[in-house]
Amino acid sequence: MATEIKQSMYEGIEVQHFQFFLQNSDEHEGILQFLLKYLPEQFKRISADKSSLGVLGVGSGGGELDVKMLSLLQSTCSSLPITADIIEGSTELLANFKALVAMTDNLQKIPFTWHVMLSEDYRKQVKDLKKYDFIHMIQMIYYVDDVTETIKFYHNILKKNGRLMIIIEKASAAGDILWRTFSKELCNETIPVYYSSQDVVASLKTLGLKYEEHFIPNTYDITECFDHNSKTGQRLLAFMTASNDFSQSFTPQIRADILNLLRNKCSAEKEGRIYFNSGLSLICVHA
Structure with a gap:
């Protein structure tokens, strides 16, 4: 009997909150x-002396960034055939990804292999492992059981000159402050342990891997979050706290404490609007 594959809980309302956040x-x-x-120079290094290129997207979601990166890889390394493997546990997001690929003409030349499973399942269950030139994990490391073992696994399936690119909340940025302050209240079955760039860097140092880290500024308007009657604000808060419903998931005191933290330690005001200072780290690990 085939081994049962645990599917992502990132379906339904979670996907709706995520898509609303992106909008x-x-x-x-x-x-x-x-x-x-940043990537064109990396792609040139990756492709040196190669006859083909293999890309692995881990937790690629709806594929909005993947299709851009693959198009950029095509234009940078136009003479090389490319294959793409995608690991994504959300069937809803994977369907969005496939639809996006179907609408992107230049990607029709790229063979895609779809792995409908979590990164943890791929790491533990898939036995016929390929090696890749470029592996990326964008805003997904929060969902793994063990950061060090995850990085070790994916680094081990890099080809010569390959790169593993991880994008995650930057340590001490607003998202990191929020989740470390309220980790007891926010961590749940979907995100049992919160990780930021400092945890990734600590794992890389433990493993003795060569890497480089870059800062990506990231701010967004959360003014509506402070209006209890705003549906926009409530949906943003639900996404930011990984809850189905912000007003129902926490006690009045915790909600007040979260809003106070967001306003006074995580944001800046400009022209009467409140902007969340959630910077990101791009960490590029060398093969």
């Missing part, structure tokens, strides 16, 4: 603008 923030745009400047 109401510039996070993907900020990441993309940085990658457009």
